[in-house]
Structure formats: structure tokens, C-alpha cells
Amino acid sequence: MSDYILQMKNISKTFPGVKALDNVELEVKKGEVHALIGENGAGKSTLIKILAGIHKPDPGAKFYFEGEEAKINKPIDATLKGVSIIYQDLSLFPNLSVAENIYIGQDSNKKPWKKINWKNIKKTAERALEELEVDIDPNTTVERLSIAQQQLVEIARALAFEAKLIVMDEPTSALSSSEVEKLYRVVDKLSSRGISIIFISHKLKELFRVSDRFTVLRDGKYVGSYQTEEIDESKLINLMVGRDVSYEKNEKEVETGETIFQISNFSKQGNFKDISFSLKKGEVLGITGLVGSGRTELAQAIFGVNKPDSGELKIYGNDVQIRSSADAVKKGVAYIPEARQTQGLVLEQSIINNISLPILNRMRNKLKLIDRKSEVQLAEQYIKSLDVRPALPDLPASKLSGGNQQKVVIGKWLSAQPKILIIDEPTNGIDIGAKTEIHKLLRRLANDGIGVIMISSELPEILAVSDRVLVMRQGRISGELGIKEATQEKIMSYALNSGNKDESSEVLNEPNQVSQGV
Amino acid sequence: MKELLKQKEISILAIILLIGAVLSFVSPVFLTIGNFLDIIEGNVVLGILAIGMTLIIITSDIDVSVAAVTTAVAVSIGYLFTYLPDSWISVLLLFLIAPVIGLVMGLVNGLLVSIIEIPAIVVTLGTLNIIAGIVLYITNGNYINSTSFPKSFMEFANYELLGIPILIYLLAIVAIGTWYILKHTLIGRSVLAIGGNTQSSVRVGIDYKKVKLFVFAYMGVLAGIAAIAQTAYTKAVDPNGMLGLELTVIAAVVLGGANIHGGRGSVHGTLLGVLLLAIMQNGMILARIDTYWQNVVTGAIIVIAVSYDHISYKRSQDKLAKIEVEA
């Protein structure tokens, strides 16, 4: 018997015009948590889709399950080998019940006229949910669940299939920090039961927390596999990016100009209280705090999707009322939400068309027709500054990797040239090399006179980009630091106050559900 | 969502009862069993077609060629009558031949939609025109009346069991059969699954092309059965008799709670939708409302129902976790 649950060898994949994978291998041992890492577009998702039978590899690929060679031509082949995949965007059926979602696919290779055994479906689902120790009613429809619960349903599906190998593609990117902890525990439990897990993520800390081994991809090529003990973060980054990347603290003193944005006494029951701050021209204001401290709720209040109970707002000294998100855009406020990858891309359309979408009426020539040349120019500019790869303006957005799609979303919002830009977790799901590019871009925007408010939980990011830092705790501003005096320790002490982390993160554990449909 | 669906069905039921109550004041005839059976019998064709359309709409497609297909089968039946001997066997044989003719046309639609992946609205608009054109060419628009129908078929058409016309049983069989497929077979659940999320269905190993082919083929079979019902009910074959019926069919399905964006719909909901349209029409006839105004009212109800559906869909989408993006 082999030690390996899975070995993939000689995996190449050519898409029209792009070699996404070039002779890659992946070996996963039984019961281990195996991290798969690489920059945006390195080929992680593609490799997984080949394992899943969704993409066909180029000829020559070999698959071994528990040492035995096998062929994977369609999804059911992988399923029968005990592989279950939890995609970044999940594979659920919102209109069907939890029980059906867990069971679905088990009968895929049966005759279409086969009678469905509802009792069996319920039983299978209940057993899987019980094994996971989660409390979800198998009869509710999936669309009523939160993202975290939906993910658990997918994991339950994998258990129901008696999966031996579960792949999780960026499972934590849509979860809050307490949900993330729960997920880690589920992962630990699964692996202690001998189930292998492939874990894809851009969060290095998280990978060191959960993984036993790493496989690194770079530009579609296999770099190597490493035991967690034998590497550290900086070595890993070097392997991924091919150079050293580290953030430096933003030390430069900037010239700040007039006050361009000001809010006073913003309050909303159960969200935040007495928030006042101002933003000067040329400045990046960082807002941080624990998840659940009211940061996102505040941002959405400014943007008009989560109306505050009271408070005033001034833009360039004028009192302004923001009634809706459309109103906010009209008044020059842009908000790039955290869950970008699912919002606001027309997937079938080219990168160009996506980026120019918000400002088509500014792109018209004398004949009032859309001026293709300036559209292309605009797109090329953002492709370059955001490092979208591949840098092909005509490529449909659907052909980009997840992280590169996010960059396009950011480009789209920036093209509207807002006066005030609020950006929530700007580098969530974005690889480490591109992160520094985005940081530079935010600084550049501020220099160009746009007021930038950046919300982030990553303290190094806060320190690298901001000129001033606001720390929030329990819906209030608990501290304000100029960048010179700011350190990670000081910020944390404001964020936690007593240092009792659990208590403070639970205070606002049920912030009002706010529609994210921006 | 099940609760919401139920709510929706209950609200249709409530509207039906309300209209019923008003109508029974307007006309004493309305609340009689005789009138009720008449209403249902008169809408068997609509019911059968709407049931087939429900499956197509659940998969988020549409078929605007149903009326043309049904007419084509009905015309074929009219010609067949000259060849078939006058006996019960022929009537039975009809139940074999008509669905097969419908099936062939449904398969053409299905293959174009699923294999070549042409949008269903384009495909079925095309087949609608082709079929309607051929039918007019062959019939010259001429009506075939019952004098040339075999006696056995006329007996079948007039047959009643326990005082209920045979066509109503036909509708019941189609309804129960389709309900069973949708609720209790793998293919039926796949119909709902691909309507809910096509990409997910690919990932769990459902062959969505086969499922699409199935719903169009099934629609064809039901159109064949509906053609028999239409011929039996009108006791004639009229090449222009079902002009525009596809819109009423689609309206009934949407009124019955199916979502034009796919993912939801049910046989009992659709039957309620059919009933609502039927009672409204009956009521307007009893109330002697001008035919033109009848059309206006029906049209308005359809527009209101579809807008309501769309608005509530948008609302529910806002609340949903978004899971459409391929990453």
C-alpha cells in the first residue's frame, strides 16, 4: 500500500493562447493537510479542476490513487476515487434543500428514471451533519444559509461521499474570523480521521497553522514540495514570487492639504456609535480593528447602503446627504467591498469592457459614440498598474484566475475616478507580489488628491499604506495614531483594550445584516 | 423558500376564491358543477402544455413553439383519420403516434438548445415559424371538420366516466405523471438542479445537456397528447385555432409560481395558474365583457404577474449568498 492518497504527474494544460500548467506534479499523503500555493494565476485552480475531471489535461498526464494508476475524464470519475472539491465559489443549489445538496451527485451514474429514495437522502444528510457536529436543519433551502454554513454543507457533502481527499480552494476568503477558527477545527478533525486535505489560500499565516506540507507553483510550473518544518514565510514567498517581498512601514511624511471629507457623530444602533473623523487631501486613512468591530458597517453607512441613525457628512466642506449607493457614486464616493470576486463583473465581457463600464458616458467622442481607443487605453493603464495577468485587454473576465478577476473589479471602480475611495480589505485573495502593487497604487491615488480610506485587518498592510490609523473596537473609535507613532503592538492594544481577544470580538457578533449588493 | 413558494401558491388560491366569489354574485351559473367541469375541460389543452412548459421554465429556458407543434400534430391527426380504420384500436394507436410526432419536433428543439447551445428563445422562435409555415402550406389554412372523423374517435371525445369528461382524466394523468417525475426521479431532480445552478450541476456530475434535451423532448410528447385533446375537444382541426396560445401557456406557468430565471416551479402551482386564467376568462364571458377587453385584462394580469415575479426574484437575490463566479 502506498503512503500517498494521490499522485499527479506530468500535468500540463494549454488553454488557447495560455499555458496554464507546465509539467506540474502534486503528491498528497494520507491524512495530511497539504497547502497548494502560488501567485494569482499560478495555476492552482486549474490543477484542481483537472483533478476534478472538469478540465482535460494535455496528453501525458498520469494520476495515481493509493498507488494505482487511474483515468479521470469526467467529474464522476474523481468522485468515485474519493475526491471531493469545495470550490472557491461553492457548488451548491440554492433552490434545493440542505439534505438534497448533501446527497446530490451520489446517483449521477445511475439511470435517469431511478426512483429517488427520500428517506435515504435525509438519513445520509443527517449523518454527515452529525459527524461534523453542526446544527443545520437538513430541510431548509440552501439559499437561506450564511456563506459559512454553506461551506459546511459542502464539507458534509464530501463526508457523505466518504471522501478520502477533500480539496478546499480559498475556503476562508469569505468567512469572519470566528468562523475561520471553526473551519480550522473541522480541518484538524478531518485529518485526524485520516482524510487528506488540499488547502489553497493566499494567507500564509493560515497555511502555517493548518498544513503539514506545501507544494509551490509559479507561473504554471512546479517549484517544489516542502515539509512545513523546513521552511518559513520569507522562504516561501521567495519560492512563490521568485524574489523577496516584504512590506516596509510607510515612513514618509506627506504634505496634506485641505480637509476633503469629514463625518461627525455617525451612530447606528447595534453597529457603531459617535464616529467622527476627517480626511485630508493626499492622505490615506487606515481603519482597523477586529472583525465585528463595526468597520465594514461604518463604510457601508458612508456609502449609503446601511443608513446611519444620525450623523453629518461633509465633502469638500459641503454638507451632503447620501441616500443610496447610486447617490454616493454621483457624489464622488466609491466603495470597493470585501466580497469583490462575486460582485460586479460581467464575466462574458472583456477586461476592457468591464473596466470602462462605470464611465462609458465619459468615453464618448464627438459623434457621441464610444471611443474605443480611449477605452483600450484606460484598460491597459489599469491592467498595468494592477498587474492583471495575463495582460490581454480583450480576454473575457471569465478566463482570468480568481485573484485577477478581483483586480479587474478594483480597476473598474478606480476608473470612475472618485473623490473619496473606501476600500475594504484591498488585498483579500490577492497574492503577495500583487499586494505591494496595490499598496503602491493606493498611495499614488492619495498623492493624486483622492481621499483614500482603507479598511484592513492586516496590520502590516495598515502600517505600509496609511498616514493615519483609526482603530475601532465595539463600534467606537478606540484610538487614533499618526503613522510615526503607530506600531502593531499599539494598534492591537487599542483593538483589544484589555487584551482579552475573545470578549471583544463577540460584542458585536450580530451586526445588522446589510445588503452587500453594491 | 419552500414557505415562500407555498405562500405564493396560497395567494393564487386566494385570488381564485376571490374571483370565484365575485363571479357567483354576477352570474348564478358560475357556481354549478356543470360550469366548473366545462371550465376545466375547456382548458385541458392549456393545462397539459403548461405542465410541459413548467419543466422547461424550471431549467430557465423557454419554448415558444409549443402551439405550433401542437397544431402540427393536430393537423397530422386530421390527415391520419383518412387512413386509420374506424375502430378503438385506431384511437389507441393515435395515443402512440401523436406523442411520437410531437417528440420528434421536441427533439429538434432540444438538440439545438443542448448540443449546439443556441438560446432556447431563438431556437423555438425559428421552429415556430418553420412549423407554422409548413402547416399553412399543407392545409392552405383550411379547417377539417368532424364529418371526416372516425366514429370511434367521436365516441372517445364524448366519453364520460362518473359524469366527468374523459379529457379531464387525461389532464390528471399527465399532471400526476409529471409531478412524479419532478419529485421522485433522478432526472426530475436534475431538472431542478440545473435550474438552480448549472455550473454546480456540472461539478457534481449531472449531464445538463441530457437534462435539457429531456425537457424539450418531454414538451414535445405532451404537445402530442395536447393535440389529441384539442382535436377531441373542438371536434375539428383548425390550423389557426391555437395562434398565440404559447403566451397563455407561459403566463399560466409564471402565474403558478415558476420562476422565469429557473430553479423553481411545480405542477400543482402551474395547475393553479391555469385555473386562475380559466376562471377569469369564464367570468368575463359570463359577465359579457367585450372580447377586446378580455384580452386587455388577461394581458394586464400576465404583465403584473411577471413583474411581481421578477421583483421578488431580485429581492431574494439581494439576500442570497452570491455564488455565480467561476474562479
Ligand SMILES: Nc1ncnc2c1ncn2[C@@H]1O[C@H](COP(=O)(O)OP(=O)(O)OP(=O)(O)O)[C@@H](O)[C@H]1O
Ligand atoms: N477557462 C480558461 N480559459 C483560458 N485561460 C484560463 C482559463 N482558466 C484559467 N485560465 C488561465 O490559466 C492561468 C491559471 O489560472 P488559475 O485560475 O489556475 O490560477 P490560480 O492559481 O487559481 O490563481 P488565483 O490565486 O488568482 O485564484 C491564468 O493565467 C488564467 O488566466
Ligand SMILES: [Mg+2]
Ligand atoms: Mg484560484
